[in-house]
Amino acid sequence: MQPENERSDQGRRSFIEAARRAQIVDAAIETIVELGYAKASFAQIARRAGVSAGLISYHFANREELINQVMITVHESMDADLTTKTEGSGSYAVSLRRLIEGYVHYCAAHPKELIAISRIAANATEAREWADGQRDATLDELEDMFREGQQAGEYRDFAPRVMALTLMAALEAVPRELFERPDTEVAAYATELADVFDHATRKTAP
Amino acid sequence: MQPENERSDQGRRSFIEAARRAQIVDAAIETIVELGYAKASFAQIARRAGVSAGLISYHFANREELINQVMITVHESMDADLTTKTEGSGSYAVSLRRLIEGYVHYCAAHPKELIAISRIAANATEAREWADGQRDATLDELEDMFREGQQAGEYRDFAPRVMALTLMAALEAVPRELFERPDTEVAAYATELADVFDHATRKTAP
Amino acid sequence: MQPENERSDQGRRSFIEAARRAQIVDAAIETIVELGYAKASFAQIARRAGVSAGLISYHFANREELINQVMITVHESMDADLTTKTEGSGSYAVSLRRLIEGYVHYCAAHPKELIAISRIAANATEAREWADGQRDATLDELEDMFREGQQAGEYRDFAPRVMALTLMAALEAVPRELFERPDTEVAAYATELADVFDHATRKTAP
Amino acid sequence: MQPENERSDQGRRSFIEAARRAQIVDAAIETIVELGYAKASFAQIARRAGVSAGLISYHFANREELINQVMITVHESMDADLTTKTEGSGSYAVSLRRLIEGYVHYCAAHPKELIAISRIAANATEAREWADGQRDATLDELEDMFREGQQAGEYRDFAPRVMALTLMAALEAVPRELFERPDTEVAAYATELADVFDHATRKTAP
DNA sequence: GATGAATGAGTATTCATTCAT
DNA sequence: GATGAATGAATACTCATTCAT
Numbered sequence: 001m002q003p004e005n006e007r008s009d010q011g012r013r014s015f016i017e018a019a020r021r022a023q024i025v026d027a028a029i030e031t032i033v034e035l036g037y038a039k040a041s042f043a044q045i046a047r048r049a050g051v052s053a054g055l056i057s058y059h060f061a062n063r064e065e066l067i068n069q070v071m072i073t074v075h076e077s078m079d080a081d082l083t084t085k086t087e088g089s090g091s092y093a094v095s096l097r098r099l100i101e102g103y104v105h106y107c108a109a110h111p112k113e114l115i116a117i118s119r120i121a122a123n124a125t126e127a128r129e130w131a132d133g134q135r136d137a138t139l140d141e142l143e144d145m146f147r148e149g150q151q152a153g154e155y156r157d158f159a160p161r162v163m164a165l166t167l168m169a170a171l172e173a174v175p176r177e178l179f180e181r182p183d184t185e186v187a188a189y190a191t192e193l194a195d196v197f198d199h200a201t202r203k204t205a206p
Numbered sequence: 207m208q209p210e211n212e213r214s215d216q217g218r219r220s221f222i223e224a225a226r227r228a229q230i231v232d233a234a235i236e237t238i239v240e241l242g243y244a245k246a247s248f249a250q251i252a253r254r255a256g257v258s259a260g261l262i263s264y265h266f267a268n269r270e271e272l273i274n275q276v277m278i279t280v281h282e283s284m285d286a287d288l289t290t291k292t293e294g295s296g297s298y299a300v301s302l303r304r305l306i307e308g309y310v311h312y313c314a315a316h317p318k319e320l321i322a323i324s325r326i327a328a329n330a331t332e333a334r335e336w337a338d339g340q341r342d343a344t345l346d347e348l349e350d351m352f353r354e355g356q357q358a359g360e361y362r363d364f365a366p367r368v369m370a371l372t373l374m375a376a377l378e379a380v381p382r383e384l385f386e387r388p389d390t391e392v393a394a395y396a397t398e399l400a401d402v403f404d405h406a407t408r409k410t411a412p
Numbered sequence: 413m414q415p416e417n418e419r420s421d422q423g424r425r426s427f428i429e430a431a432r433r434a435q436i437v438d439a440a441i442e443t444i445v446e447l448g449y450a451k452a453s454f455a456q457i458a459r460r461a462g463v464s465a466g467l468i469s470y471h472f473a474n475r476e477e478l479i480n481q482v483m484i485t486v487h488e489s490m491d492a493d494l495t496t497k498t499e500g501s502g503s504y505a506v507s508l509r510r511l512i513e514g515y516v517h518y519c520a521a522h523p524k525e526l527i528a529i530s531r532i533a534a535n536a537t538e539a540r541e542w543a544d545g546q547r548d549a550t551l552d553e554l555e556d557m558f559r560e561g562q563q564a565g566e567y568r569d570f571a572p573r574v575m576a577l578t579l580m581a582a583l584e585a586v587p588r589e590l591f592e593r594p595d596t597e598v599a600a601y602a603t604e605l606a607d608v609f610d611h612a613t614r615k616t617a618p
Numbered sequence: 619m620q621p622e623n624e625r626s627d628q629g630r631r632s633f634i635e636a637a638r639r640a641q642i643v644d645a646a647i648e649t650i651v652e653l654g655y656a657k658a659s660f661a662q663i664a665r666r667a668g669v670s671a672g673l674i675s676y677h678f679a680n681r682e683e684l685i686n687q688v689m690i691t692v693h694e695s696m697d698a699d700l701t702t703k704t705e706g707s708g709s710y711a712v713s714l715r716r717l718i719e720g721y722v723h724y725c726a727a728h729p730k731e732l733i734a735i736s737r738i739a740a741n742a743t744e745a746r747e748w749a750d751g752q753r754d755a756t757l758d759e760l761e762d763m764f765r766e767g768q769q770a771g772e773y774r775d776f777a778p779r780v781m782a783l784t785l786m787a788a789l790e791a792v793p794r795e796l797f798e799r800p801d802t803e804v805a806a807y808a809t810e811l812a813d814v815f816d817h818a819t820r821k822t823a824p
Numbered sequence: 825g826a827t828g829a830a831t832g833a834g835t836a837t838t839c840a841t842t843c844a845t
Numbered sequence: 846g847a848t849g850a851a852t853g854a855a856t857a858c859t860c861a862t863t864c865a866t
Contacts, residue, residue: 453836454835466838475837
């Protein structure tokens with residue numbers, strides 16, 4: 001029997017800690033979107049989180065850790081959302097469509113998060129390098145997927161790397177469009193974008 | 207015998223001024239690519255230009271003017287290069303291919319400039335607004351081009367806006383790929399990217 | 413038992429804040445008197461206050477606010493002191509004497525403050541305008557006082573504006589004299605100065 | 619026989635030199651009145667003088683020398699003007715009146731110069747100290763004059779120092795009044811001010 | 825004599841970070 | 846855990862001064 005008191009205390013501590021960190025990360029995202037990366041000072045973030053600036057330093061070792069945490073948090077939330085949507089499917093074409101449409105809908109639901117990490121990537125070296133690693137992995141997966149689809153005879157003959165890059169770019173451009181044109185019909189956008197890559201990849205009639 | 211002393215002196219002065227400004231703009235690009243926009247301070251830019259920080263303030267009214275100048279300089283150089291390559295062509299498809307291939311080759315020659323302005327656009331309000339205006343105009347032109355190509359019966363039925371966005375995104379992603387993978391075969395990349403949009407837009411056999 | 417913890421804490425915080433501001437205002441006065449307005453930089457003021465330069469910016473929004481605060485603080489302290497001394501009196505001549513003597517004694521107690529605000533008034537636009545307003549109002553009051561004294565038949569026939577200006581100038585010159593000649597016998601100075609204006613204003617025997 | 623060439627050349631050099639210095643001193647006065655002491659940079663002064671900023675450094679060892687020169691130049695011009703007006707007179711009272719009226723008229727003719735040196739005195743330590751010396755000498759002269767007038771039985775019994783201080787202050791306040799109220803009737807102001815000190819000093823009927 | 829490019833020390837101000845409370 | 850006072854390094858920018866031309 002372990003001393004429950006300590007564990008539960010420990011548990012509560014961790015919970016409060018995690019909640020505060022999440023709250024600060026949210027405020028950081030909000031601030032970066034509103035003011036831009038350069039003007040997103042601890043004072044501004046703290047104001048939006050309703051805490052003191054000192055508390056941010058208490059919960060994060062330094063600015064870099066906070067920024068990295070924003071990057072990681074957004075990526076984790078996105079990955080969690082997208083993997084459930086794209087599990088098990090019939091053809092490669094269907095998988096691709098699910099992926100694209102899923103991503104567009106995710107962007108529609110979380111535009112600020114994605115704007116924030118794009119600004120971080122434009123500024124913070126360490127976070128950019130981490131995100132680059134993630135992106136490279138994703139690019140490799142897409143490339144593999146395209147290559148397999150070609151080997152399965154489902155896709156025409158194209159350079160998988162270029163297709164992967166183009167798809168990645170098209171996806172990364174979604175948040176900005178949705179942020180700048182909030183009236184965009186999301187479902188239509190998603191379908192049309194999937195169509196683009198459907199035509200770009202499919203075999204043409206002989 | 208030449209009464210040009212004064213004029214040539216005047217000319218040299220202007221030349222020195224223009225040369226220094228260009229040198230500082232170049233150093234700013236270099237710095238933004240290396241450190242990110244937020245850490246591209248006058249001190250860092252000056253170090254790379256081999257001049258004192260005060261000299262930047264001597265040649266540019268303030269930080270905003272320097273940043274705007276970077277943005278404008280890169281755009282002007284790009285526009286000058288691209289307009290010559292895409293003049294007069296037969297079909298829409300050929301025009302599109304020329305545009306894409308021209309842009310990719312331009313990126314191969316100037317990757318840092320394009321990375322720098324993308325980071326500026328992610329951060330500097332005034333420069334972003336100006337660049338957004340340019341981008342919106344380009345997007346509109348692309349949209350019109352696609353629409354006309356559809357009306358001419360050359361393209362399949364797709365949403366011109368989405369295609370324009372996707373093309374724009376694909377183009378904007380080129381510099382980064384070329385910067386990160388300097389061994390990329392540029393010509394092949396250009397051809398493949400043009401192929402992607404050729405297939406994405408062309409009519410499919412009935 | 414006391415539920416005042418929070419209130420007293422709050423009170424102490426406000427007290428610390430107010431005390432620091434007062435300390436910085438004092439150091440600013442000291443610095444302006446020693447170095448002149450133009451060389452009274454935050455660094456110099458901070459050195460005299462025994463704090464860092466950044467702390468001045470922490471407590472005052474900007475230089476203007478600090479300078480204005482000096483101006484206001486000195487005026488408030490002076491007004492508080494003088495209004496008590498000049499209340500209710502018999503004749504105009506007695507009032508005038510009380511005013512002059514009161515002011516001289518005030519100057520003897522606070523020469524630096526008055527030198528500082530005279531230098532600020534010579535330089536800082538916003539503070540000068542505010543001080544000018546105060547001075548104009550005082551001049552008008554003096555002018556009215558002289559005019560009424562004339563109508564009451566107590567004073568000879570002179571231009572009230574010129575007398576007011578002369579009195580004002582004589583008063584404004586006091587701090588400097590007391591600062592430069594600290595051994596001056598203040599009471600004698602006060603009496604003599606009052607005598608000057610007594611003779612300057614009184615009716616001469618027919 | 620001295621080589622005339624060199625002397626005349628020397629003379630012309632000196633003349634040009636002196637003219638340039640005078641021109642720059644004038645521009646400095648103009649600038650200080652317009653922008654205040656703190657913002658009267660070499661660049662601003664040079665712009666008003668129609669020369670380059672570097673030329674000011676060529677003609678003056680440093681900023682202090684220029685500022686001192688402004689102070690000296692204005693004092694010399696004022697002294698030259700006033701000594702001619704106050705030469706030889708009958709009584710002390712008449713001398714005093716001539717002095718006061720002469721000064722007021724001088725102020726009316728040269729308001730900017732006097733504004734400028736008052737601002738310099740509020741800022742530049744060295745120039746202030748020099749001017750203080752001048753002022754002290756003038757004060758002493760006035761004090762002597764009053765004392766002699768008393769010994770001659772012309773004046774009533776007052777403290778000569780206080781009267782001298784008051785007169786000095788009244789005179790120093792003139793430029794500001796004329797600058798702020800340009801419609802002031804100068805002659806009336808002069809007469810009234812002389813009257814004030816006439817009454818302040820004269821013997822009263824027994 | 826005169827210019828203007830260039831410097832370096834100085835300016836106020838911002839801000840992440842520390843720490844006593 | 847949380848605050849806010851305080852610091853010190855960094856920021857863009859100013860300016861008198863130097864110097865090659």
